[in-house]
Amino acid sequence: MTRPAEPSEHMDAAERRIVTFTAGSHGLVHTYELSIPILLTVWVGEFSTTAAALGVVVTLGYGLFGVGALPGGILVDSFGSKPLILACLAGMAGSFLLVSVSPTLPVLAAAIAVWGLTASVYHPAGLSLLSTSIDQRGTALGYHGIGGNLGIALGPLATALLLLAFDWRLVTAALALPAVAVAAYGLTVDVDDAGDAADAGADGTGSADAGDAAEPDGASDDGTKGEVSLPSILSDTRLLIAGGFLIVFAFVTFSGLYYRTFLTFLPDLLGDVLGGLVDVQLVDPSSPYADQFDVGRYLYVAVLTVGVFGQYLGGRIADRVPPEWGLMALMGVLSALALLFIPATGTVATFVAVSLALGVALFTVQPLSQATVAAYSPSEARGLSFGYTYVGIFGIGALGSTLAGTVLTRAGPRELFVVLAVIAALGALSATAVTRFATRRD
Numbered sequence: 001m002t003r004p005a006e007p008s009e010h011m012d013a014a015e016r017r018i019v020t021f022t023a024g025s026h027g028l029v030h031t032y033e034l035s036i037p038i039l040l041t042v043w044v045g046e047f048s049t050t051a052a053a054l055g056v057v058v059t060l061g062y063g064l065f066g067v068g069a070l071p072g073g074i075l076v077d078s079f080g081s082k083p084l085i086l087a088c089l090a091g092m093a094g095s096f097l098l099v100s101v102s103p104t105l106p107v108l109a110a111a112i113a114v115w116g117l118t119a120s121v122y123h124p125a126g127l128s129l130l131s132t133s134i135d136q137r138g139t140a141l142g143y144h145g146i147g148g149n150l151g152i153a154l155g156p157l158a159t160a161l162l163l164l165a166f167d168w169r170l171v172t173a174a175l176a177l178p179a180v181a182v183a184a185y186g187l188t189v190d191v192d193d194a195g196d197a198a199d200a201g202a203d204g205t206g207s208a209d210a211g212d213a214a215e216p217d218g219a220s221d222d223g224t225k226g227e228v229s230l231p232s233i234l235s236d237t238r239l240l241i242a243g244g245f246l247i248v249f250a251f252v253t254f255s256g257l258y259y260r261t262f263l264t265f266l267p268d269l270l271g272d273v274l275g276g277l278v279d280v281q282l283v284d285p286s287s288p289y290a291d292q293f294d295v296g297r298y299l300y301v302a303v304l305t306v307g308v309f310g311q312y313l314g315g316r317i318a319d320r321v322p323p324e325w326g327l328m329a330l331m332g333v334l335s336a337l338a339l340l341f342i343p344a345t346g347t348v349a350t351f352v353a354v355s356l357a358l359g360v361a362l363f364t365v366q367p368l369s370q371a372t373v374a375a376y377s378p379s380e381a382r383g384l385s386f387g388y389t390y391v392g393i394f395g396i397g398a399l400g401s402t403l404a405g406t407v408l409t410r411a412g413p414r415e416l417f418v419v420l421a422v423i424a425a426l427g428a429l430s431a432t433a434v435t436r437f438a439t440r441r442d
Contacts, residue, residue: 011136017189018133019140022126023147024182025085029122030148031155032092032115035175036061038159042168047105057105061112066394068120073128073387074233075121077380081129082191084121086183091118093179100173124386131374132382133191138323141367142315146308149363153304236381244438245385248376251327251434252389254427255369256397258334261420262362264401267300269413270355273345274299299355306356307363314367323371324434330368331428333361338420342413372434378441 011019040054047054076084095115102108126144134140162171317326337358344354370386377385407416 011134011140014190015134015136015140018129018191019143021182021186021189022085022130023144024185025089025122025147026126026144027147027149027151027155028089028092028179028182029119030151031158031178032096032119032175033062033065034152034156035159036112036115038156038163039168039172042163043108046168047108049105053105057109057112060109061116062398064113064116065120066391066398068117069124069390069394070384070387072121073124073383073385073390076125076128076383076387077236080191081125081132081383082186082189084125085129086186088118088122088125089179089183089186091115093176093183094118096172096176096179100169100176120390123390124383127370127374127386128383129191131370132379136319137374138315138318138320138367138371140315141318141370142312145311145314145363145366145370148366149304149307149311152307153301157301233384236384239381240377240385240388242439243376243378243441244434245376245388247430247433247438248373249388249392251427251430252369252373253392253396254423254430255331255365256393257400257403258420258423258427259362259393260397260400261404261416261423262338262358262400264404265408265416266303270299270303272413273351274348299352303355303359306359310360310363310365311367313360314364317364318368318371322435323368323375324431326368327365327372327431328428328435330361330365331424331431334358334365335421335424335428337361338417338424341417372431375440376434376438 036058040051040058043049043054044051072084092115095111095118098111098114099108102111127141130140130144131137159171159175162174166174314326314330317323337354340354341358344350370389373385373389374382403419404416407419
């Protein structure tokens with residue numbers, strides 16, 4: 001796993017260590033998430049099962065990954081972010097070790113379920129830590145996103161290459177090691193020092209912000225309450241709703257739908273278009289590895305990789321303008337690019353240009369979206385707010401896969417990208433509603 005670049009000099013040493021820790025953890029979450037589809041091709045034969053049965057196994061893990069974000073956010077508000085991130089890393093490493101020794105399909109299913117459950121706490125924990133501990137919040141979220149994009153793009157590629165040389169059991173056991181290494185690094189990270197610096201604010205006075213001023217009795221300095229109870233969860237939820245968080249939730253749900261709808265079948269779409277424009281033979285067509293070297297998959301990796309620049313750009317924008325205003329513009333750009341995708345398939349140059357532009361714009365949204373969630377939620381309910389956020393993005397947003405498959409089956413790519421344009425337009429409208437009807441808390 002490539003180690004994320006150290007943040008800029010505008011952060012102090014404690015803040016840089018937090019960003020490095022969270023960016024590395026974020027990258028590993030997505031490395032494991034997207035290594036599973038690569039491993040499916042091996043597991044079909046290894047466990048003498050069907051794609052349908054393995055689909056149920058994967059759905060279990062991915063379902064827990066999305067749904068578990070909400071209880072994960074509750075735990076973050078109660079016990080703090082760092083312990084939850086460390087538990088996440090330990091759980092993911094343990095789950096892949098269990099995968100490596102799984103003798104039967106039920107044991108494999110249990111291992112994947114453990115991965116989904118433990119990975120689900122990461123986003124509320126990591127984003128809560130960054131949003132409450134780092135003064136340059138947008139930039140920090142951008143670096144955090146870069147770590148995630150490196151995991152998204154390079155994790156499955158590394159898994160596929162390792163499987164060419166080693167047995168899948170050895171590969172999955174080896175995949176557990178980076179999580180152990182990042183957890184060991186995390187033990188050296190002092191979140192309190194960075195939290196004190198962030199509390200000082202831009203004016204250096206050390207005064208608390210509005211969110212801290214509204215901190216309820218019993219909350220600690222870092223916003224955690226040290227308890228989990230239904231009344232406290234309901235109280236924090238009412239606090240979020242009173243500030244218009246439902247509008248923010250609507251936006252992140254639209255962004256999640258766009259993300260899943262766009263990416264789910266993108267490798268096949270890219271391969272189909274490029275196959276009609278160019279004839280590239282990377283390996284002998286009779287080779288058993290020929291399918292692994294489809295040029296469309298490499299363009300897909302490129303689309304995900306240029307998202308690194310989008311994450312950085314989004315982070316810088318979030319530190320310079322209100323992030324919700326940036327989202328209004330970005331969702332408009334995504335709508336326009338979706339409408340341009342099919343016309344751009346006429347030539348290789350225009351097709352590659354629009355594909356890469358979509359990759360940049362898609363991931364520019366993420367730091368801006370996360371900064372908006374942080375700005376419209378009080379610090380004492382920050383974990384809960386990100387819990388709800390990732391239920392919207394990964395839970396409801398997962399319906400984008402079904403939506404994409406249905407549109408492609410009953411219509412075609414042209415109609416799919418019209419649907420994407422509509423989703424982005426609805427996202428732009430919801431971002432506009434945030435600026436008019438929601439109340440900034442931070």
